Amino acid sequence: MILFKVKRETGRPLLSVASLRLKKDMEELASKRYLAGYTNVNISIPYIDDIYICVPVVFHVKSDCDSPYSNANFNTIIKVSSNYPFKPPEMFVLNKVYHPNVDLDTGAVHMRALQEHEWKPVLTLNSIIFAFETLLNEPDVDLVPCNPINTDMIHVYITDYEKFYERVRWTMNGGVFLEKYVFEYNYGEFKNRRRIRNENCMSTKRHRYYGDGKGMSAEIELKYN
Secondary structure: OOOOOOOOOOOOOOOHHHHHHHHHHHHHHHHOOOOOOOEEEEEOOOEEEOOEEEEEEEEEEOOOOOOOOOOOEEEEEEEEOOOOOOOOOEEEEOOOOOOOOEOOOOOEEOOHHHOOOOOOOOOOHHHHHHHHHHHHHOOOOOOOOOOHHHHHHHHHHHHOHHHHHHHHHHHHOOEEEOOOEEEOOOOOOOOOOOOOOOOOOOOEEEEEEEOOOOOOEEEEEEEOO
């Protein structure tokens, strides 16, 4: 069970509908998850940031995967608004990565599952995570951010895959790209974090998160039956 307790400032909407739906999504992830087979996925406990419920998800591309991103980490946040599930969440990659569908300036993920005209309320966090796993293995050439660097990425991906592969591996080693973008070393397993698991136990885990002086707090309770 996941409970959110939010102290609301004047004019700030409660996320009741979204949090109830997110509760079901997290329960689904705890019991079964769609698997693309390319990555190991670590899903951390959600927290509230301003008017969003944020779900941290780390994707670690398997080392034996036939991909230029082999052994890389994608540290992401899925941001759920009060309009969820009637509007799609937003997704951002927090670490700098060289991927055609991840805006190099903002980290915003551009994929079909998150487009308003493609989104359906029956889709869940499970669907989004699966779609992103698939995107890591096969970039969407028709859905690239309006960023000239990303436009160049997809052009290189289509016309000179070997060059694209080399660029990905070079940025994963860390360094400055185009005298502007700083990439950190991006190899190896992700650090241990709390995972959402399906296990039979009578205990309840509670975690409290507090805002930075904005008058908001959240209590999240995970209970496995």
